[in-house]
Amino acid sequence: MIHPWQVPPSPSSARPSSSVAAGDGLYTPSPPATTTTTTTTTTSALVELLLPESQRDAALAEAHTLPMVVLTEETDWQWLHVLSEGWASPLRGFMREEEYLQCLHFNCIRDADGHVHNQSVAIVLAITDEQRQRIESSGQDAFALSLSAQPERPVAIVRRPEFYVHNKEERCARQLGTTHAGHPYAAIIHRSGEWLVGGDVEVLQRFRYGDGLDAYRLTPRDLQAEFRRRGADAVFVFQLRNPIHNGHALLMTSCRDDLLRRGYRNPILLVHQIGGKVKQDDVPLRERILQNQQVIEEGILDPETTLLGIFPSPMMYAGPTEVQWHAKARMNAGCQFYIVGRDPAGIKHPDGERDLFDPWHGKKVLQRAPGLERLEILPFRLAAYDKTAGRMAFFDPSRADDFLFISGTKMRGFAAAGETPPEGFMGKRAWQVLADYYQRKRQAEGGK
């Protein structure tokens, strides 16, 4: 578990192959000249909650006079990170009850002008009754937040707090489709405080983790600037929390070809790794980024038109609810095309081996979700290992027996057992990253 601000930022390490130019304007892609398309070129205003530098000293001084809530749950500061950079625009902080209710019931929020914004996951702050009482009895109309690694150091101010009951069972039910305490995000909800507190957030410093990966943590504004710098006329994004095998790469390359055929001249691919908390048996962020780097350096994905980045959100494993969030946040970062696959943000039911969500509901819900009309959904085509060709290929049902499906679990199984997957399943150097990781893990777990 890495705490942001624990160590000073190390901007020179692991920088993406292209440097990032920060810019103020919003990225507006040029439409292709020779094709009709259903996407529009408008983007919403980014709502960043990071205070301008000029105001930080005064805010920090004020924060020291306010009641302090120490964020002990990793996901809490990850959501604060998410909010600070505008991924959840137009949210101005942790949800107030009116926003929370719209999120739970409608998966979207209507703003004061009547515009509908998709917001399917609840970005809320849970506190204990003791914390609530301490804030209320302070007589102040604000409180400060700090992280457990440095509990005395304020990192944000929450203004005009609004307290409301944290109905944990109902929240799990409506967000996760189950209340089972064995679901990893339900477990977090169940151990959190009995109150939710909404309020406007001011963040005092950009989130840095000092883990050698900060250069990949591009904000929506950074991404928009980088897409503009590269002259992108279309941006398509591949969300993932897994290593990239050659089937994924085939899919991304094929999406790019489709966009070129439709008349776009310079489509840019954003390979976007979940940066926040994932469940225990997912591959850690560091190894995923190293693996993805190798895939790009080996040329399996084109380095010139691919950007590797980290999305700071935690995983909720909320399936059709969460895939909307994955799409909406990237829309805020300037993407116009979103690739959706089988069982996005899915997980096994905590009771057993069946899928918690129908594997195709994510795609269907995403295609109908209010507030995502500006985003074009690119459906995933099923890739598998073609034994006759010795490479990953799009599955051809007419010769189904020629194909081998290698799931994430199976892939981890190969790596954990020190075995090598079939030739052509994954780039060699990319595979080595995983093999090394699982070997270290095996050794740490008992040297077998």
Add this chain to the structure above:
Amino acid sequence: MIHPWQVPPSPSSARPSSSVAAGDGLYTPSPPATTTTTTTTTTSALVELLLPESQRDAALAEAHTLPMVVLTEETDWQWLHVLSEGWASPLRGFMREEEYLQCLHFNCIRDADGHVHNQSVAIVLAITDEQRQRIESSGQDAFALSLSAQPERPVAIVRRPEFYVHNKEERCARQLGTTHAGHPYAAIIHRSGEWLVGGDVEVLQRFRYGDGLDAYRLTPRDLQAEFRRRGADAVFVFQLRNPIHNGHALLMTSCRDDLLRRGYRNPILLVHQIGGKVKQDDVPLRERILQNQQVIEEGILDPETTLLGIFPSPMMYAGPTEVQWHAKARMNAGCQFYIVGRDPAGIKHPDGERDLFDPWHGKKVLQRAPGLERLEILPFRLAAYDKTAGRMAFFDPSRADDFLFISGTKMRGFAAAGETPPEGFMGKRAWQVLADYYQRKRQAEGGK
């Protein structure tokens, strides 16, 4: 339990005080001349699924050639009744998966023209695997429905059936906010079939129950015609599944006064009783209607401007999810104003005495619900028994000790114990209906 079509209709019994003129056109109220208002005067097209008389013989003959599904669950035929009369417009039958998913995740459905319709409750048909196989192996693209009282007699045809998995846990979670099997509607879901089947519905005969209450079962079309006949320029509705006490009456009368003050000249009140399945300890429909009749005949509600009717839907006890359904269905029937109170469609948590839903979430969710913009929500004011005045009055927190809150449970307690509530709590003849019912119930349960 009364089966529709079990006995011939008895149209002369228990007819509402005004006769009902059926009409073809949709009711469009005149806006008041002297006031600004946020409601609009458009109404959506009603989608009635009752076949025209001229087509029924042929359809009946066809139905006899189709595989038959016998509806054994009371709520199934109540939903069929609801669908047949257009309360759920624009639904054309039991939900297909695309509609079901939008309902579960967004509480609304977008039609082919992009218009958003509120539809918060899933109107679905669950069948067993054996039933599914029988339909599929028939090779027909339709099946028939019958009711358990007369299993050989088709009452509807479902065309172009679409089967999808009935994820009961997820459905309960997203609709009820709990998966607890002790919730009365969760219990129905859990005992139903493992498949859902959507499809276009054709109903072969108007629903009649022969219970002496059919004259109150006005369809949305009947209601629109009646409002027009009465020259209503505003229609406000009070949804209930309880007897009416004088606090309710005060509220309704006061809403009417408000509408008059706003410039409406002839506001009509629809007192609309839930006609479908309610939980065990709710007062039965017959006694509720008799009690409501007395309230009107005693003049506690004005007979000239009040219409008593039955809404055929079952209760789901789904709180903020269900209150949207209650409002949407009445909007389809020509109402422009909806009175919402504390904890609409609420229930105690099956685990204990606490409320399952926050009592104010219903109102807040309703006020923000997509697709209900044409309906103006009139918030409930809290009425209680004013001991100093000896009557129900709006609660005045400055002299809280003068007020007595008489809950439904307390009221049933009075009646069950053969006691009389304080003078002024309820009309005398109206109370007598309840006292008689509970006395009969006591006697039936052991003569105490």
